[in-house]
Amino acid sequence: MTSMRDIKRRKGSIESTKQITKAMKLVSTVKLQKTKERAEEANPYFSYMYQTVKAMLARSAQIDHPYLTGRAGVGTEGSTDTGKNKTGIILITANRGLAGGYNANLVRMVTGDTGKKDEVLLYTIGTKGRDALEHFGYPVRHDASEMFDAPAYADAAEFCKHVLGDFTSGEIAGIDLVYTHFKNTVVQEPVRMRLLPVDCGQAEADDVTPMNYEPDEEEVIEKIIPLYLSSLIYGALMDAAASENAARMQAMDAATGNAEEMIEDLTLQFNRARQSSITQELTEIIAGAQESLE
Numbered sequence: 001m002t003s004m005r006d007i008k009r010r011k012g013s014i015e016s017t018k019q020i021t022k023a024m025k026l027v028s029t030v031k032l033q034k035t036k037e038r039a040e041e042a043n044p045y046f047s048y049m050y051q052t053v054k055a056m057l058a059r060s061a062q063i064d065h066p067y068l069t070g071r072a073g074v075g076t077e078g079s080t081d082t083g084k085n086k087t088g089i090i091l092i093t094a095n096r097g098l099a100g101g102y103n104a105n106l107v108r109m110v111t112g113d114t115g116k117k118d119e120v121l122l123y124t125i126g127t128k129g130r131d132a133l134e135h136f137g138y139p140v141r142h143d144a145s146e147m148f149d150a151p152a153y154a155d156a157a158e159f160c161k162h163v164l165g166d167f168t169s170g171e172i173a174g175i176d177l178v179y180t181h182f183k184n185t186v187v188q189e190p191v192r193m194r195l196l197p198v199d200c201g202q203a204e205a206d207d208v209t210p211m212n213y214e215p216d217e218e219e220v221i222e223k224i225i226p227l228y229l230s231s232l233i234y235g236a237l238m239d240a241a242a243s244e245n246a247a248r249m250q251a252m253d254a255a256t257g258n259a260e261e262m263i264e265d266l267t268l269q270f271n272r273a274r275q276s277s278i279t280q281e282l283t284e285i286i287a288g289a290q291e292s293l294e
Helices: 004-058 102-113 127-135 153-169 217-293
Strands: 087-092 120-125 140-143 174-182 188-196
Touching: 004 217, 087 102, 087 127, 087 153, 087 217, 102 127, 102 174, 102 188, 102 217, 120 127, 120 153, 127 140, 140 153, 153 174, 153 217, 174 217, 188 217
Parallel strands: 087 120, 087 174, 120 140
Antiparallel strands: 174 188
């Protein structure tokens, strides 16, 4: 049977842990309010940007540009291009843990939806995802984990240059973005979306507005696609930051609740052990008294 001293020591340890998880929950709650506001303010712009670019390209005549059709020579027979089968994955995770399944879900999305490791190049933002996938043997081409804690559009644009440079040089044949979309405080959804080549889709049947480019199609595409890509990456960073704080707040709330249940159980065990000890002492006293009377 566990001694009262051991129960008391364990109870004290759990109470200390509870104080930590409760404090982390409060910190995450405060951070969530700020990051949630930024994400909700930014999301309409980035969503509209995404839909506008797709609609614009869908209403255009067939444009033969690598950003839209893929690089010339990619996947063609006899091509010796080392990047013809590689997909560049921009992975946005957190720099810290204790956020439930936030980071693990994104890592599983990459490992589960991706083919061979040598067909992937990773562009990571967040040390948790980077370290996990490096452990699994996935190659990391570029890392900018410092961006996650203080995201800025200029940093997203600089990060975009690295990815686009590898795309245009033939290192990779396509670019995917993997991050966590913030729906609300309770629900955060891991998402994987294709960024390049741009899926132009089809224009709506009643939308026959012609699209003209000045000075020409190629120059406009060269300018607008990097802006489009940088905007989506920055928007994903806003979403990911809010999702991380929401996930950590929920995880710490659950941990605090579990600690309270364990403390209640240990308190009950301690009281039972104490009662048993008192009963034993009384029994010994009574037995000793009876012996002395005899």
